[in-house]
Amino acid sequence: MIRVGIVGATGYSGVELIRLLAGHPHVQVANLYSSSAEGEALDSVLPHVQHVSLPQLSAIDAEQMSAANDVVFLATPAGVSAELSPELLKRGARVIDLSGDFRLESGEVYRQWYKREPAPGEWLDRAVYGLAEWNAAQVAGAQLVANPGCYPTAALLALIPLAQSGWVNPRSWIVDAKSGVSGAGRGVSLGVHFSEINDSIHAYKVAQHQHTPEIEQELSKKGGVEHVVQFTPHLVPMTRGILVTAYGQLERAVTTDEVHQLYRSAYEGKPFVRLRKPGSHPRTKEVYGSNYCDISVHVDERTGRVIVLSVIDNMVKGAAGQAVQNMNLMFGWPEATGLPLVPLFP
Amino acid sequence: MIRVGIVGATGYSGVELIRLLAGHPHVQVANLYSSSAEGEALDSVLPHVQHVSLPQLSAIDAEQMSAANDVVFLATPAGVSAELSPELLKRGARVIDLSGDFRLESGEVYRQWYKREPAPGEWLDRAVYGLAEWNAAQVAGAQLVANPGCYPTAALLALIPLAQSGWVNPRSWIVDAKSGVSGAGRGVSLGVHFSEINDSIHAYKVAQHQHTPEIEQELSKKGGVEHVVQFTPHLVPMTRGILVTAYGQLERAVTTDEVHQLYRSAYEGKPFVRLRKPGSHPRTKEVYGSNYCDISVHVDERTGRVIVLSVIDNMVKGAAGQAVQNMNLMFGWPEATGLPLVPLFP
Amino acid sequence: MIRVGIVGATGYSGVELIRLLAGHPHVQVANLYSSSAEGEALDSVLPHVQHVSLPQLSAIDAEQMSAANDVVFLATPAGVSAELSPELLKRGARVIDLSGDFRLESGEVYRQWYKREPAPGEWLDRAVYGLAEWNAAQVAGAQLVANPGCYPTAALLALIPLAQSGWVNPRSWIVDAKSGVSGAGRGVSLGVHFSEINDSIHAYKVAQHQHTPEIEQELSKKGGVEHVVQFTPHLVPMTRGILVTAYGQLERAVTTDEVHQLYRSAYEGKPFVRLRKPGSHPRTKEVYGSNYCDISVHVDERTGRVIVLSVIDNMVKGAAGQAVQNMNLMFGWPEATGLPLVPLFP
Amino acid sequence: MIRVGIVGATGYSGVELIRLLAGHPHVQVANLYSSSAEGEALDSVLPHVQHVSLPQLSAIDAEQMSAANDVVFLATPAGVSAELSPELLKRGARVIDLSGDFRLESGEVYRQWYKREPAPGEWLDRAVYGLAEWNAAQVAGAQLVANPGCYPTAALLALIPLAQSGWVNPRSWIVDAKSGVSGAGRGVSLGVHFSEINDSIHAYKVAQHQHTPEIEQELSKKGGVEHVVQFTPHLVPMTRGILVTAYGQLERAVTTDEVHQLYRSAYEGKPFVRLRKPGSHPRTKEVYGSNYCDISVHVDERTGRVIVLSVIDNMVKGAAGQAVQNMNLMFGWPEATGLPLVPLFP
Structure with missing residues (x-):
């Protein structure tokens, strides 16, 4: 069992990660982070997870996050990861970033389309674009995966x-x-x-x-x-x-x-x-x-x-599901571990 | 006041015509035709028109339809108008056809895309394509208007x-x-x-x-x-x-x-x-x-x-509304008569 | 033609009043009031009314509102009318209030359920509850109509x-x-x-x-x-x-x-x-x-x-439509004037 | 692993059973039955199950159904189970019926409300009403469970x-x-x-x-x-x-x-x-x-x-999920086996 941390746990991608990871055989959701609701239980904000065993919401702290998790998922708005991820990576954490901050190789192109400052170039260079069907080998060896946009x-x-x-x-x-x-x-x-x-x-x-x-x-x-x-x-x-x-x-x-x-x-x-x-x-x-x-x-x-x-x-292949698929690749498990999801129909 | 007949009155385009014509100052909805519900009141099939004063549903009969209406709207499935419209036109009726039967100038192209027999070529030639913003003059003089598809x-x-x-x-x-x-x-x-x-x-x-x-x-x-x-x-x-x-x-x-x-x-x-x-x-x-x-x-x-x-x-500009707009052109009224509809928002 | 003013023109009840009054034969929408968007055109906030001839949005001013309108509709949040309506009524304006501020006869009951201060009792006493089907006679003679809740x-x-x-x-x-x-x-x-x-x-x-x-x-x-x-x-x-x-x-x-x-x-x-x-x-x-x-x-x-x-x-019988029905009663027109609306189906 | 058969596999309750049972650790979906599509693959009718390993659709045959399954789920319209279940039960099969045919203890009451003939009284007597939270002990020993209505x-x-x-x-x-x-x-x-x-x-x-x-x-x-x-x-x-x-x-x-x-x-x-x-x-x-x-x-x-x-x-607690919960009770597994489903939100 690895320990997983989720930043932005009260957003839609965050709770979808929780849904998927709750059924994953090798994962313990060890830490949930939120900038807005620290100290609260997640089900006070999102009652649909009542009865699901989950940690309380913690404040964001790069030191603790790196030490207490084997991998950290960032489900945060544009700009947050550009600042937070380098702090985590420096401390040796493995990061799967669901935002757009590390997807574009060129900081200049990022600046032009996102209208904000890009992440530092040295880290942009190390990010692997996590389109699992096409980049499986690189993802397997990555410290930082940029999870593709939906x-x-x-x-x-x-x-x-x-x-x-x-x-x-x-x-x-x-x-x-x-x-x-x-x-x-x-x-x-x-x-x-x-x-x-x-x-x-x-x-x-x-x-x-x-x-x-x-x-x-x-x-x-x-x-x-x-x-x-x-x-x-x-x-x-x-x-x-x-x-x-x-x-x-x-x-x-x-x-x-x-x-x-x-x-x-x-x-x-x-x-x-x-x-x-x-x-x-x-x-x-x-x-x-x-x-x-x-x-x-x-x-x-x-x-x-x-x-x-x-x-x-x-929310799944376009965000949290692909992120779990990438985690599976990073930890050497079969790609579909925890994801054998039959669609809900109708 | 002109007398208007609607064929296919129990379908969605038919009831939308009724909604619009009920507010038209120069029109009396004189006859409603239905192949499936003749003799019934429309509100037994579509209760939303209860209290709206409307004639009973009549059977389809080219002779009566031509005599009893100044214009006939056909809101019928593909193929019906190809047979019925010539019968009405021969008897001097003016027809606005909401189906696709008279929109294509080439019978061959119709056969290829609709997978059914086209209307007789002589009548195809006389039909005017009723895109009101672009063909107003031709519509004004038409006996048969092919109302455009949605x-x-x-x-x-x-x-x-x-x-x-x-x-x-x-x-x-x-x-x-x-x-x-x-x-x-x-x-x-x-x-x-x-x-x-x-x-x-x-x-x-x-x-x-x-x-x-x-x-x-x-x-x-x-x-x-x-x-x-x-x-x-x-x-x-x-x-x-x-x-x-x-x-x-x-x-x-x-x-x-x-x-x-x-x-x-x-x-x-x-x-x-x-x-x-x-x-x-x-x-x-x-x-x-x-x-x-x-x-x-x-x-x-x-x-x-x-x-x-x-x-x-x-249902409006893509069907019944444009049909009323064409009727206005055919009878020499201002294009927007009966149609000054402010959108329903939200 | 009477001159009508609408307060809260950028809200849903306000724009529904505009839709209905645009088709009313005896009414000119003379003034639109908004606390948030004065000086703008309504279609800059609500593009669905583009091409509908409407005045610009004005600031709220009891003196002008009373002088420039034969009747004022208030489509405002709870609490606004309790303060504004007395100012208008004192100046002789006729008011149709779509909010809940004048519906309850007892200020005490209002305080208990609305958790805010009621309108002054003298004005509560003069308000007529505008359930048109049951109170038509009182509405006809009212200066202030409290339009029922939805x-x-x-x-x-x-x-x-x-x-x-x-x-x-x-x-x-x-x-x-x-x-x-x-x-x-x-x-x-x-x-x-x-x-x-x-x-x-x-x-x-x-x-x-x-x-x-x-x-x-x-x-x-x-x-x-x-x-x-x-x-x-x-x-x-x-x-x-x-x-x-x-x-x-x-x-x-x-x-x-x-x-x-x-x-x-x-x-x-x-x-x-x-x-x-x-x-x-x-x-x-x-x-x-x-x-x-x-x-x-x-x-x-x-x-x-x-x-x-x-x-x-x-939005209609539960708000703007009933308000127009009440206006018709107040001005002695047939109840359904401007409201012969066939439902939009489907 | 037990072998499970599903009758009515092409309906909504049937495919929901398949979704849930596909994630159940002790179950093999061994047989799918359909009166309308025998010989076909389920994904030709319901493409959302493509790639899910499933048997072809078979015809309904009480003999085969009893022999080839450890339990049979009936997800069929009213009336079907009343006739089919006795045939299965006589041959020793265990049955979970998702229809209403065995829920009412009184055949007379069934006749009155369902307007059709009830199942034979002897079998009505043996059915257990499968409201799992309240009847767990009886369900555990049942041959025939009447799964509650939604x-x-x-x-x-x-x-x-x-x-x-x-x-x-x-x-x-x-x-x-x-x-x-x-x-x-x-x-x-x-x-x-x-x-x-x-x-x-x-x-x-x-x-x-x-x-x-x-x-x-x-x-x-x-x-x-x-x-x-x-x-x-x-x-x-x-x-x-x-x-x-x-x-x-x-x-x-x-x-x-x-x-x-x-x-x-x-x-x-x-x-x-x-x-x-x-x-x-x-x-x-x-x-x-x-x-x-x-x-x-x-x-x-x-x-x-x-x-x-x-x-x-x-579709879950009101049909297929509760049926699986009942199966768990019948086979002595913890009630939530295969059902630790975090809700899909939003």
């Missing part, structure tokens, strides 16, 4: 095989993504007011969302050439789930079956990617509560485009 | 000004559309089961939806060259509303403000198109229950693309 | 006929009410966070909701004896609508048909109460966007109870 | 302690219950059409729901006198969850704390009942996906009533 997870699993194939114009990608509201976190604002969101849909941050460079960086690395992505997120009146509808311009004639075969090879043996029938339409509900990413591919011969659909639960 | 309405209002501008590659259009469930009608199936749809989103009919050729036909006519559209519809867990997120590859450098100005000119004096601030993100809820189409434009200089967002209420 | 409107229309009949034990009433989230207003809090509310239901303020004494006061006045009500509100994951499920212990044997007949007589000629078939189950959606209150009655002979179901749109 | 589970856990206390008038119970739509099953009808249900609430089967006698039977047995219940179910626009708001007339003065203490004693050591703080308001979302029943109590001294709130996930 949108990039769905987009990259959908597109990397094609990016590697060279079949698609690397500047033609359009990623039209639709997310449930839990991705916005537990903070209150008019933007998450039920009466404003229910029975409605809208796009946001068109051409300006900070997950754009993250998707481009990883596609470019895997594809070996520069990829440019038009990324548009939308807010859907549902709690969980992300659907990516991705479009690429084909540079050679391929069939749906050929693309399907490409993906079959790429994801063979990967427990959490489920390739769905060619021409089918996965639903976010079909992965609800699970760590799966379901993908289907479509080639439109009329227009010369490939369309890839992918769905994840943004 | 998705094409949102897509065409979003794209025609750019199609005419020549600024965008006409083969680059991607129309990623998101619809509420009412667009699927009142028929029962697993596809509209609450427990399957709620808290979930999915794409459907990728590369195969029958509204694709309708959008292409009208863009091509207005643009003067052939336009090809990649159209992807999605089902969103909401009752009403369509959001179109449309992407085009720019062939010359333009700014968001220039595109905004193009749209301002195009829609000046059009009461139902509201151009929203450049760079803003309209929500379907902001047009709920109204005949508005709200549009905003975004140029992404980084990628060389233009992104246009448009929202409508699929 | 829950009391649904509960009182459901129960007054039985309270008058003497058939039910007046201490046996249980009013189990279910409301959409718009009733909580536009303010932000965890209590209206989409991710907390969606796909969930809960009761709140059991035995403590401030609408309890309002229901009891009016039932007692109409029934001629003291009525005691157990009132439990619930928050339902929907935007609009209230359903009241009310239970009373019968003191004599009556049938569903007899109760139905009682209600038929009570509401004959009332345009906004629709008595539904005995034994039927009205849905909130069936009154969506309209000023109707739909009611059905059930007698359970096995248990000796009567169960009454009533549904309203909380 | 509404009765929430109502009985909420009321049995008070029924035993004698503090409440046993004819005064009112159970106002609110359910998500999944309780209606996967069959298609207008009653579960998204556009009709979304953003709306309604009561149904007032005074006539077949769960009424089930609640009364068990309250009467536990309370030792006849209890009469007014039961009203409502359909809420959410997928999962039941909230019961129950009212009883107190026959002696007690405080909220005394009632809370009564419940604390009653449920001490019961892993799946969580007594929430006195005066609190549990939400269905707080038990989502789990086998918990959360309960809070309120005494209203003003009215002399006690109000009890209880929430469950209707």
Whole structure:
């Protein structure tokens, strides 16, 4: 049993980590940290965990955190990890960061898209991008894992095989993504007011969302050439789930079956990617509560485009579940340990 | 006061026509027709219209329908109008058809996308495509108006000004559309089961939806060259509303403000198109229950693309409201007569 | 045309008043007041009213408000009207108050349930409780109308006929009410966070909701004896609508048909109460966007109870619509002027 | 490892059983039965279980079912189990029936409320009512367990302690219950059409729901006198969850704390009942996906009533979860084996 600490335990990603780790055979949730509610029991803030045996909420203290945990998960807002993680890492802690602070290799690009100061370059260099299906070996040896963003997870699993194939114009990608509201976190604002969101849909941050460079960086690395992505997120009146509808311009004639075969090879043996029938339409509900990413591919011969659909639960594969998957890799356990989650349907 | 007949009065488009026409100053809802419930009162099937003064449901009979109404609205499934409308037209009736049977000029294209026999060519030739903002003069003189589809309405209002501008590659259009469930009608199936749809989103009919050729036909006519559209519809867990997120590859450098100005000119004096601030993100809820189409434009200089967002209420501007707008044009009344609907918010 | 002013124009009740008054033939929306956004255009805060011709937002000023309007609607939080209304009334203004500040005749009871200071007793005495179906004559002559609360409107229309009949034990009433989230207003809090509310239901303020004494006061006045009500509100994951499920212990044997007949007589000629078939189950959606209150009655002979179901749109009959109905009565127009609203279905 | 068979595997209760049993350490899902889809793989009907190792769907055959399974779960519509279970039981099989066919001890009462023929009396006599918290010993020795209905589970856990206390008038119970739509099953009808249900609430089967006698039977047995219940179910626009708001007339003065203490004693050591703080308001979302029943109590001294709130996930504690709990008792395993489910929040 390893001892695990969670920073930001009262947020949605934090409580999802608790849900998953409570069922993990090799883990003890040893410490919960919160900047706002120290000294309280978590169930006074989130009654759904009543009866789940958990430590009280502690204050953030790098010294104690490093000593008392074998690994620390940071489920904190942008900017917190950039400051806290180096303090932990210096003291030898292993860190899995669910925020965006260590995902971009270039501090300059971070500054441009996040409109804040990046983490120190020396630490950016050591971070491993934790897209488990593609970077398992590096994650296994990492001290600091940058857990991918929710949108990039769905987009990259959908597109990397094609990016590697060279079949698609690397500047033609359009990623039209639709997310449930839990991705916005537990903070209150008019933007998450039920009466404003229910029975409605809208796009946001068109051409300006900070997950754009993250998707481009990883596609470019895997594809070996520069990829440019038009990324548009939308807010859907549902709690969980992300659907990516991705479009690429084909540079050679391929069939749906050929693309399907490409993906079959790429994801063979990967427990959490489920390739769905060619021409089918996965639903976010079909992965609800699970760590799966379901993908289907479509080639439109009329227009010369490939369309890839992918769905994840943004709280699981898009956040806490992938973080646990990365922890499994770091500690040498089978990737799916503690995560054999059948989706909750309906 | 003119006498109006509605065929398919027990469906969603039918009852929406009733809601709108009940407030129209020049109209008497004289006859309601239903193939399934003749002789009954509408409120026995749809209690929300109790206390609204309405005729009983009658059987379908071309002779009576032509004689007893100044105009007949057909809110019927695909295939019905192809047979019924010629019978009405021969007898001199004026018809506004809310189905897709007369929207495509080519019977061959209809057969290919709808997988059924088209209406007779002689009548297809006489139909006017009722996109009121762009075809007002032809609608005014029409005997048969083909009311546009819900998705094409949102897509065409979003794209025609750019199609005419020549600024965008006409083969680059991607129309990623998101619809509420009412667009699927009142028929029962697993596809509209609450427990399957709620808290979930999915794409459907990728590369195969029958509204694709309708959008292409009208863009091509207005643009003067052939336009090809990649159209992807999605089902969103909401009752009403369509959001179109449309992407085009720019062939010359333009700014968001220039595109905004193009749209301002195009829609000046059009009461139902509201151009929203450049760079803003309209929500379907902001047009709920109204005949508005709200549009905003975004140029992404980084990628060389233009992104246009448009929202409508699929039951109003996407069906019954636009049909009333067309009726107003046919009878020489101001376009907005009976339709000065402030959206229901929230 | 009369000139109307609305205080609290940027809240949900305020914008619903604007929607309804925009279609009223005798009204000009002359002034909009807001404590938070003076000098702005309303559509900068609420873009759904773009293109609707409206005055700018003004600051609150009792002198100007009294002079520039024939009637002032107050759609303000508890406590504001208690101070502002006397200033307006002294200057001769007519006021329709949508808040709870003038609904309770006893300042002491107000203090106990609202936990704040009541309005001055002299003005409490002059206020008329604006339940239009039951107090039309008094409303017609009122200078100050206290517009009923959303829950009391649904509960009182459901129960007054039985309270008058003497058939039910007046201490046996249980009013189990279910409301959409718009009733909580536009303010932000965890209590209206989409991710907390969606796909969930809960009761709140059991035995403590401030609408309890309002229901009891009016039932007692109409029934001629003291009525005691157990009132439990619930928050339902929907935007609009209230359903009241009310239970009373019968003191004599009556049938569903007899109760139905009682209600038929009570509401004959009332345009906004629709008595539904005995034994039927009205849905909130069936009154969506309209000023109707739909009611059905059930007698359970096995248990000796009567169960009454009533549904309203909380924003219309439960707030802005009833306020317009009261204005019509005050100015001598037919009750339904500007309100012939067919519900929006689905 | 025991071998388990599931009849009705393509329905919602069936797939929820599969989700739970997939994580059970002592169970192998050996056989899936379906009357409609034999020979198919389950994931062809329900793609969310793709990658979950499961047997193909088999035809219903009492002989094979008895031989090939250590226990058979019936997740079938009313009437099926009444015929099938005796065939299985005669052959020695152990059966857990999730339908209502064996819950009522009196065939006559079943006939009256279910409007169909009851199961043979000899088998009704042998069935054990599987409310695990109250009947654990009998369940342990049962060959046939009648798994409680969803509404009765929430109502009985909420009321049995008070029924035993004698503090409440046993004819005064009112159970106002609110359910998500999944309780209606996967069959298609207008009653579960998204556009009709979304953003709306309604009561149904007032005074006539077949769960009424089930609640009364068990309250009467536990309370030792006849209890009469007014039961009203409502359909809420959410997928999962039941909230019961129950009212009883107190026959002696007690405080909220005394009632809370009564419940604390009653449920001490019961892993799946969580007594929430006195005066609190549990939400269905707080038990989502789990086998918990959360309960809070309120005494209203003003009215002399006690109000009890209880929430469950209707698919888990209200169906499949409680069935697994009963299986655990039948096979001598700790009650919570395979069910240590932290709720999915949000």
